[in-house]
Amino acid sequence: MTIRHVPANTNVDAIQTILAEDGVVVVDNLVAPAVMDQVRKELAPFIEKTPVGSDDFTGRRTRRTGGLIARSVKFREIVQHPLVLATARGVLAHSTTIQLHLTQLIGIGPGEPAQQIHRDQWAFDFFPFPKDYEVQCNTIWAMTDFTEENGATRVIPKSNHFDDKLEFGLADTEPAEMTKGSVLFYTGSLYHGAGANRSRDTRCGINVTYCVSWLRQEENQYLSTPFDVARTLPVDLLKLMGYARGAYALGYVDDGRDPLSVLRPDIVDPGLGDLSEALQQLKKA
Numbered sequence: 001m002t003i004r005h006v007p008a009n010t011n012v013d014a015i016q017t018i019l020a021e022d023g024v025v026v027v028d029n030l031v032a033p034a035v036m037d038q039v040r041k042e043l044a045p046f047i048e049k050t051p052v053g054s055d056d057f058t059g060r061r062t063r064r065t066g067g068l069i070a071r072s073v074k075f076r077e078i079v080q081h082p083l084v085l086a087t088a089r090g091v092l093a094h095s096t097t098i099q100l101h102l103t104q105l106i107g108i109g110p111g112e113p114a115q116q117i118h119r120d121q122w123a124f125d126f127f128p129f130p131k132d133y134e135v136q137c138n139t140i141w142a143m144t145d146f147t148e149e150n151g152a153t154r155v156i157p158k159s160n161h162f163d164d165k166l167e168f169g170l171a172d173t174e175p176a177e178m179t180k181g182s183v184l185f186y187t188g189s190l191y192h193g194a195g196a197n198r199s200r201d202t203r204c205g206i207n208v209t210y211c212v213s214w215l216r217q218e219e220n221q222y223l224s225t226p227f228d229v230a231r232t233l234p235v236d237l238l239k240l241m242g243y244a245r246g247a248y249a250l251g252y253v254d255d256g257r258d259p260l261s262v263l264r265p266d267i268v269d270p271g272l273g274d275l276s277e278a279l280q281q282l283k284k285a
């Protein structure tokens with residue numbers, strides 16, 4: 001079994017079909033390498049100050065820098081990339097609304113051993129979601145080339161259909177090698193983990209994940225982006241971040257006020273957090 005790669009002009013339906021079958025797909029060269037360089041440049045002061053992980057799972061030679069919406073203007077294009085949003089919406093179509101789950105630049109330093117193979121949806125306290133019921137659609141953007149040597153993410157294609165709580169060794173996995181500007185899509189149920197970095201340079205990728213809006217976000221978007229920055233962001237991005245009711249009423253404020261109109265009192269009728277409106281506008285553009 002090998003990881004399927006598709007070109008950047010592949011349509012959403014085809015990507016979704018592969019994700020349903022394999023739980024993983026790489027879209028090659030979705031953005032120019034210069035876009036990744038720009039994001040990395042904007043984040044450099046924050047990366048420098050980020051401590052390494054405190055346990056084996058987060059990686060003792062790995063820096064995980066979050067709060068990317070507040071910290072990088074260019075990243076705001078990445079988190080809202082039309083192909084990614086449309087794919088996430090499609091994979092999670094059984095949920096009334098979806099939301100951003102986390103934004104994290106993962107810099108794996110030389111000498112870091114491989115991460116334990118896991119499912120990202122285990123973050124939800126290991127809740128046993130039904131087989132083939134996805135609650136997350138995830139991406140890792142390559143900010144450097146991803147090679148087997150430098151710690152490309154290791155995945156097990158089709159493991160989205162496996163039983164839960166299984167243990168795997170590296171021999172069961174394969175590396176998602178890809179060029180800078182490419183993006184790895186994988187579902188919340190796919191078994192995967194960061195590879196060992198046996199090179200002399202840091203392997204850099206941005207993990208951006210989306211989930212159904214009835215689950216708690218892993219990265220607290222309300223507190224990661226200061227309110228004075230949030231107030232300047234486009235409404236669609238705010239809704240994606242969670243300034244919207246999930247499903248019918250989740251996340252309302254005091255007497256039933258919508259979180260978006262609390263942040264932005266000028267918005268009187270914010271509607272639900274569904275992205276379909278934003279996606280339709282993108283299609284028209």
Ligand SMILES: O=C(O)CCC(=O)C(=O)O
Nearest residue numbers: 106152153192193194195
């Ligand atoms: O950085 C990677 O390649 C994957 C990291 C990962 O899977 C995680 O931290 O959950």
Ligand SMILES: [Fe+2]
Nearest residue numbers: 119120192193
């Ligand atoms: Fe993971």
